[in-house]
Amino acid sequence: MILLNKHILPVFGQVKLQNVNFTHIEELLEVVTDKGLAKGTIRKIYNLVNTSLKDAVIKDYIIKNPVEKITAVPKASKEKIDYWTKEEVKKFFSQLEKIDHRQHALFVLAIYCGMRRGELLGLKWSDMDFENNRIGIRQILAFKSKIKDGAKTNAGNRSIKMSPFVASELEKHKEQQEEEKRKAREYFDNGLVFCQEDGQPVSWGNFHKFWVRIIEKTKVRAIRFHDLRHTCASLLLSANVHPKKVQELLGHASIKVTLDTYSHLIPSMQDEVADKMDELLK
Numbered sequence: 156m157i158l159l160n161k162h163i164l165p166v167f168g169q170v171k172l173q174n175v176n177f178t179h180i181e182e183l184l185e186v187v188t189d190k191g192l193a194k195g196t197i198r199k200i201y202n203l204v205n206t207s208l209k210d211a212v213i214k215d216y217i218i219k220n221p222v223e224k225i226t227a228v229p230k231a232s233k234e235k236i237d238y239w240t241k242e243e244v245k246k247f248f249s250q251l252e253k254i255d256h257r258q259h260a261l262f263v264l265a266i267y268c269g270m271r272r273g274e275l276l277g278l279k280w281s282d283m284d285f286e287n288n289r290i291g292i293r294q295i296l297a298f299k300s301k302i303k304d305g306a307k308t309n310a311g312n313r314s315i316k317m318s319p320f321v322a323s324e325l326e327k328h329k330e331q332q333e334e335e336k337r338k339a340r341e342y343f344d345n346g347l348v349f350c351q352e353d354g355q356p357v358s359w360g361n362f363h364k365f366w367v368r369i370i371e372k373t374k375v376r377a378i379r380f381h382d383l384r385h386t387c388a389s390l391l392l393s394a395n396v397h398p399k400k401v402q403e404l405l406g407h408a409s410i411k412v413t414l415d416t417y418s419h420l421i422p423s424m425q426d427e428v429a430d431k432m433d434e435l436l437k
Contacts, residue, residue, distance in 0.1 A: 158196075158199060158200050158203055159203065162183075162186075162187050162190075162192075162200055163183065163200060163203070163204060166179070166182060166183045166186050167179060167183070172211060172216055172217060173216070173217055175208070175217075175221060176221045177221045177224040177225070179221070180204065180221055180222055180224075180225055181225070183200070183204065184197070184201065184225075184229065187200055194229060197229045198229045201222075201225075201228065201229050204222060205220070205222040208220040208221065208222055209222075236382075236385050236416065236417070236420075237378045237379070237382045237385065238378070238382055238385040238386040238388075238389040238390075239375070239376070239378060239382075239383075239386045241390060243375060243376060244266060244386060244390070246373075246375055247262070247373050247375045248262075248263075250372070250373035250374060250375065251369075251373055254372050254373070256369070257331060257335075257352075258349060259324065259328070260324045260325050260327070260328035260348075260349075261275055261349050262369075262383070263320075263321060263324045263325075264278075264290075264321065264325075265380070265383040265384065265387070266383050266386055266387055267318065267320070267321050267387065268290070268315050268317075268321065268387065268404065269383075269384045269387035269388060269401075269404055269405045270292070270315070270384070271295070271306075271311075271381075271384060271406075272359075272362065272380055272381065273295035273296050273297065273306075273359075274292050274295055274306060274311070274406075275348075275349055276295070276296035276347075276349055276356065276357050276359070276362075277294045277295040277296040277297075277302055277303070277347075278290070278292075278347065278348040278349060279294070279345075279346040279347055279348060280329070280346050280347075280348055281346055282348075283325065283348070285322060285325075285326070288316060288317040288318075288319075288322050289314050289315065289316060289317065290314065290315040290317055291313075291314050292306050292311060292312060292313050292314070292315065292406065293305070293306075293312060294306075296356055296357070296359060297359075300355070300356040300357075300358060300359065302345075302356070306406060309408070310406050310407060310408045310409075311406035312406075313403065313406050315404065325348070328348070329348075332350075335352050336354070339352065339353055339354070341353060342354045343355050362380070363380075366379075366380045384405065385417075387404075387405070388401055388405060388413075388416075388417050388420070389417065389420045391404070392417055392420050393420065398410060398413050398414055398417070401413055401417070
Protein backbone atom coordinates (compact mmCIF):
# COMPACT_ATOMS: atom_id res chain seq x y z
CA MET A 156 0.00 0.00 0.00
CA ILE A 157 2.90 2.38 0.75
CA LEU A 158 4.46 1.71 -2.67
CA LEU A 159 1.09 2.25 -4.34
CA ASN A 160 0.24 5.54 -2.62
CA LYS A 161 3.73 7.03 -2.52
CA HIS A 162 5.18 6.06 -5.88
CA ILE A 163 2.65 4.56 -8.32
CA LEU A 164 -0.54 6.64 -8.01
CA PRO A 165 1.26 10.04 -8.15
CA VAL A 166 2.58 9.06 -11.62
CA PHE A 167 -0.57 7.43 -12.97
CA GLY A 168 -2.78 10.14 -11.47
CA GLN A 169 -6.36 9.97 -12.73
CA VAL A 170 -5.57 7.73 -15.72
CA LYS A 171 -8.30 5.14 -16.18
CA LEU A 172 -7.21 1.50 -16.03
CA GLN A 173 -8.19 0.94 -19.68
CA ASN A 174 -5.95 3.82 -20.74
CA VAL A 175 -2.78 2.73 -18.94
CA ASN A 176 -0.18 2.06 -21.61
CA PHE A 177 3.51 1.37 -22.17
CA THR A 178 4.37 5.07 -21.85
CA HIS A 179 2.89 5.27 -18.35
CA ILE A 180 4.92 2.25 -17.21
CA GLU A 181 8.10 3.65 -18.72
CA GLU A 182 7.50 7.04 -17.07
CA LEU A 183 6.89 5.35 -13.70
CA LEU A 184 10.22 3.49 -13.89
CA GLU A 185 12.04 6.70 -14.87
CA VAL A 186 10.49 8.65 -11.99
CA VAL A 187 11.30 6.08 -9.29
CA THR A 188 14.83 5.70 -10.68
CA ASP A 189 15.34 9.48 -10.55
CA LYS A 190 14.19 9.43 -6.92
CA GLY A 191 17.26 7.35 -6.14
CA LEU A 192 15.26 4.40 -4.80
CA ALA A 193 17.09 1.14 -4.19
CA LYS A 194 17.02 -1.31 -7.09
CA GLY A 195 15.19 -3.80 -4.89
CA THR A 196 12.43 -1.25 -4.20
CA ILE A 197 12.12 -0.40 -7.91
CA ARG A 198 11.80 -4.11 -8.64
CA LYS A 199 8.99 -4.39 -6.06
CA ILE A 200 7.15 -1.46 -7.68
CA TYR A 201 7.53 -3.08 -11.10
CA ASN A 202 6.27 -6.44 -9.81
CA LEU A 203 3.27 -4.81 -8.11
CA VAL A 204 2.19 -3.02 -11.31
CA ASN A 205 2.81 -6.10 -13.45
CA THR A 206 0.86 -8.41 -11.14
CA SER A 207 -2.05 -5.95 -10.90
CA LEU A 208 -2.29 -5.55 -14.67
CA LYS A 209 -2.01 -9.30 -15.24
CA ASP A 210 -4.96 -9.73 -12.89
CA ALA A 211 -6.87 -7.04 -14.80
CA VAL A 212 -6.35 -9.01 -18.04
CA ILE A 213 -7.64 -12.21 -16.43
CA LYS A 214 -10.74 -10.37 -15.23
CA ASP A 215 -11.29 -8.82 -18.70
CA TYR A 216 -10.87 -5.25 -17.44
CA ILE A 217 -8.17 -4.70 -20.09
CA ILE A 218 -7.19 -6.62 -23.22
CA LYS A 219 -3.40 -6.63 -22.90
CA ASN A 220 -0.86 -6.04 -20.16
CA PRO A 221 1.28 -3.03 -21.25
CA VAL A 222 4.12 -4.16 -18.98
CA GLU A 223 4.84 -6.96 -21.46
CA LYS A 224 6.36 -4.36 -23.79
CA ILE A 225 8.99 -3.39 -21.23
CA THR A 226 12.33 -4.85 -22.33
CA ALA A 227 14.61 -3.44 -19.62
CA VAL A 228 13.09 -5.22 -16.62
CA PRO A 229 14.59 -3.79 -13.39
CA LYS A 230 16.63 -6.32 -11.45
CA ALA A 231 17.27 -6.26 -7.72
CA SER A 232 20.99 -5.89 -7.05
CA LYS A 233 22.75 -8.12 -4.56
CA GLU A 234 22.83 -6.59 -1.10
CA LYS A 235 26.03 -4.72 -0.34
CA ILE A 236 27.93 -6.36 2.48
CA ASP A 237 29.73 -4.02 4.85
CA TYR A 238 31.03 -4.79 8.32
CA TRP A 239 33.38 -3.64 11.04
CA THR A 240 36.73 -5.24 11.71
CA LYS A 241 37.60 -6.59 15.15
CA GLU A 242 39.48 -3.36 15.89
CA GLU A 243 36.49 -1.23 14.84
CA VAL A 244 34.15 -3.24 17.07
CA LYS A 245 36.47 -2.78 20.04
CA LYS A 246 36.65 0.97 19.36
CA PHE A 247 32.85 1.16 19.17
CA PHE A 248 32.31 -0.53 22.52
CA SER A 249 35.10 1.50 24.10
CA GLN A 250 33.45 4.74 22.99
CA LEU A 251 30.01 3.44 23.96
CA GLU A 252 31.24 2.89 27.51
CA LYS A 253 32.27 6.54 27.71
CA ILE A 254 28.80 7.86 26.84
CA ASP A 255 27.11 5.26 29.11
CA HIS A 256 24.30 4.57 26.65
CA ARG A 257 21.10 3.08 28.14
CA GLN A 258 20.74 0.65 25.22
CA HIS A 259 24.30 -0.68 25.46
CA ALA A 260 23.02 -4.28 25.58
CA LEU A 261 21.14 -3.79 22.29
CA PHE A 262 24.43 -3.38 20.45
CA VAL A 263 25.98 -6.29 22.34
CA LEU A 264 23.22 -8.61 21.08
CA ALA A 265 23.39 -7.20 17.54
CA ILE A 266 27.13 -7.89 17.25
CA TYR A 267 27.57 -10.97 19.45
CA CYS A 268 24.39 -12.76 18.33
CA GLY A 269 23.74 -11.31 14.85
CA MET A 270 20.10 -10.56 15.62
CA ARG A 271 17.98 -8.51 13.23
CA ARG A 272 16.62 -5.11 14.25
CA GLY A 273 13.01 -6.34 14.42
CA GLU A 274 14.07 -9.33 16.52
CA LEU A 275 15.92 -7.11 18.99
CA LEU A 276 13.10 -4.59 19.35
CA GLY A 277 10.50 -7.35 19.71
CA LEU A 278 12.49 -9.28 22.32
CA LYS A 279 10.73 -9.83 25.66
CA TRP A 280 12.10 -10.77 29.07
CA SER A 281 9.89 -13.85 28.95
CA ASP A 282 12.07 -15.02 26.01
CA MET A 283 15.12 -15.07 28.27
CA ASP A 284 16.24 -18.25 29.97
CA PHE A 285 19.10 -17.13 32.21
CA GLU A 286 19.27 -20.53 33.89
CA ASN A 287 20.26 -22.20 30.62
CA ASN A 288 21.68 -19.07 28.97
CA ARG A 289 19.28 -19.16 26.00
CA ILE A 290 17.41 -16.46 24.08
CA GLY A 291 14.22 -17.46 22.27
CA ILE A 292 13.39 -15.56 19.07
CA ARG A 293 9.61 -15.78 18.88
CA GLN A 294 8.35 -12.39 17.66
CA ILE A 295 9.47 -9.17 16.01
CA LEU A 296 8.61 -5.50 16.21
CA ALA A 297 6.98 -4.58 12.89
CA PHE A 298 5.93 -1.22 11.45
CA LYS A 299 3.83 1.15 13.58
CA SER A 300 5.34 -0.41 16.73
CA LYS A 301 3.26 -3.58 16.42
CA ILE A 302 4.55 -6.82 17.92
CA LYS A 303 4.18 -9.59 15.34
CA ASP A 304 4.36 -13.28 16.29
CA GLY A 305 7.11 -15.22 14.55
CA ALA A 306 10.43 -14.09 13.10
CA LYS A 307 11.13 -12.91 9.55
CA THR A 308 11.42 -16.52 8.32
CA ASN A 309 10.58 -19.94 9.76
CA ALA A 310 14.30 -20.47 10.34
CA GLY A 311 14.31 -17.17 12.18
CA ASN A 312 12.30 -18.75 14.99
CA ARG A 313 15.26 -20.07 16.90
CA SER A 314 17.06 -20.35 20.21
CA ILE A 315 20.37 -18.53 20.65
CA LYS A 316 23.01 -19.49 23.19
CA MET A 317 24.17 -16.58 25.36
CA SER A 318 27.82 -16.31 26.27
CA PRO A 319 28.55 -15.41 29.91
CA PHE A 320 29.41 -11.86 28.78
CA VAL A 321 26.13 -11.42 26.87
CA ALA A 322 24.14 -12.78 29.82
CA SER A 323 25.87 -10.41 32.24
CA GLU A 324 25.20 -7.41 29.95
CA LEU A 325 21.52 -8.33 29.79
CA GLU A 326 21.31 -8.69 33.56
CA LYS A 327 22.84 -5.22 33.97
CA HIS A 328 20.39 -3.88 31.41
CA LYS A 329 17.47 -5.41 33.35
CA GLU A 330 18.62 -3.72 36.57
CA GLN A 331 18.83 -0.39 34.75
CA GLN A 332 15.35 -0.87 33.32
CA GLU A 333 13.92 -1.63 36.76
CA GLU A 334 15.43 1.67 37.96
CA GLU A 335 13.72 3.49 35.08
CA LYS A 336 10.40 1.91 36.08
CA ARG A 337 10.76 3.22 39.62
CA LYS A 338 11.55 6.74 38.44
CA ALA A 339 8.92 6.98 35.70
CA ARG A 340 5.71 8.93 36.38
CA GLU A 341 3.89 6.57 34.04
CA TYR A 342 5.29 3.28 32.78
CA PHE A 343 3.78 0.96 30.15
CA ASP A 344 5.16 -2.45 31.01
CA ASN A 345 5.07 -4.45 27.77
CA GLY A 346 7.76 -6.83 28.96
CA LEU A 347 10.13 -5.60 26.25
CA VAL A 348 13.86 -5.92 26.73
CA PHE A 349 14.58 -2.84 24.63
CA CYS A 350 12.07 -0.04 24.89
CA GLN A 351 11.70 3.67 25.48
CA GLU A 352 12.14 5.03 29.00
CA ASP A 353 8.37 4.80 29.58
CA GLY A 354 8.26 1.16 28.46
CA GLN A 355 6.71 1.85 25.07
CA PRO A 356 8.15 0.08 21.99
CA VAL A 357 11.03 1.82 20.25
CA SER A 358 9.85 3.76 17.19
CA TRP A 359 10.91 1.91 14.05
CA GLY A 360 10.52 5.11 12.03
CA ASN A 361 13.05 6.98 14.18
CA PHE A 362 15.51 4.10 14.47
CA HIS A 363 17.72 5.24 11.60
CA LYS A 364 18.16 8.68 13.22
CA PHE A 365 18.89 6.92 16.51
CA TRP A 366 21.63 4.86 14.86
CA VAL A 367 23.15 7.88 13.10
CA ARG A 368 23.42 9.70 16.45
CA ILE A 369 25.22 6.68 17.96
CA ILE A 370 27.69 6.66 15.06
CA GLU A 371 28.36 10.37 15.56
CA LYS A 372 28.84 10.05 19.32
CA THR A 373 31.16 7.05 19.13
CA LYS A 374 33.12 8.48 16.16
CA VAL A 375 33.36 5.13 14.38
CA ARG A 376 33.18 4.41 10.66
CA ALA A 377 29.58 4.72 9.52
CA ILE A 378 27.79 1.51 8.54
CA ARG A 379 24.11 0.53 8.61
CA PHE A 380 22.68 -0.99 11.76
CA HIS A 381 21.94 -4.14 9.71
CA ASP A 382 25.68 -4.34 8.98
CA LEU A 383 26.24 -5.25 12.64
CA ARG A 384 24.68 -8.58 11.67
CA HIS A 385 27.22 -8.89 8.85
CA THR A 386 29.93 -7.93 11.34
CA CYS A 387 28.89 -10.83 13.56
CA ALA A 388 29.06 -13.25 10.62
CA SER A 389 32.38 -11.95 9.32
CA LEU A 390 34.10 -12.18 12.71
CA LEU A 391 32.89 -15.74 13.29
CA LEU A 392 33.77 -16.95 9.80
CA SER A 393 37.22 -15.33 9.94
CA ALA A 394 37.74 -17.29 13.18
CA ASN A 395 36.96 -20.50 11.23
CA VAL A 396 33.58 -21.13 12.87
CA HIS A 397 31.73 -23.61 10.65
CA PRO A 398 29.25 -21.88 8.27
CA LYS A 399 26.48 -24.23 9.47
CA LYS A 400 26.86 -22.82 12.99
CA VAL A 401 26.75 -19.28 11.61
CA GLN A 402 23.61 -20.15 9.63
CA GLU A 403 21.87 -21.41 12.77
CA LEU A 404 22.90 -18.34 14.77
CA LEU A 405 21.68 -15.87 12.15
CA GLY A 406 18.49 -17.78 11.38
CA HIS A 407 19.09 -18.12 7.64
CA ALA A 408 16.62 -20.36 5.80
CA SER A 409 19.47 -22.56 4.50
CA ILE A 410 23.23 -22.83 4.57
CA LYS A 411 23.16 -21.85 0.87
CA VAL A 412 22.03 -18.35 1.90
CA THR A 413 24.93 -18.10 4.34
CA LEU A 414 27.52 -19.33 1.85
CA ASP A 415 26.19 -17.18 -1.01
CA THR A 416 26.27 -14.12 1.24
CA TYR A 417 29.56 -14.63 3.06
CA SER A 418 31.72 -17.07 1.07
CA HIS A 419 34.15 -14.26 0.17
CA LEU A 420 34.72 -13.68 3.89
CA ILE A 421 36.03 -17.17 4.53
CA PRO A 422 39.78 -16.66 4.04
CA SER A 423 40.84 -20.29 4.11
CA MET A 424 38.22 -21.62 1.68
CA GLN A 425 40.20 -21.13 -1.57
CA ASP A 426 43.47 -22.26 0.02
CA GLU A 427 41.81 -25.40 1.30
CA VAL A 428 40.40 -26.23 -2.15
CA ALA A 429 43.78 -25.74 -3.82
CA ASP A 430 45.75 -27.70 -1.23
CA LYS A 431 43.24 -30.55 -0.93
CA MET A 432 43.84 -31.88 -4.48
CA ASP A 433 47.59 -31.96 -3.90
CA GLU A 434 47.02 -33.86 -0.70
CA LEU A 435 44.57 -36.34 -2.25
CA LEU A 436 46.60 -37.14 -5.35
CA LYS A 437 50.10 -37.35 -3.87
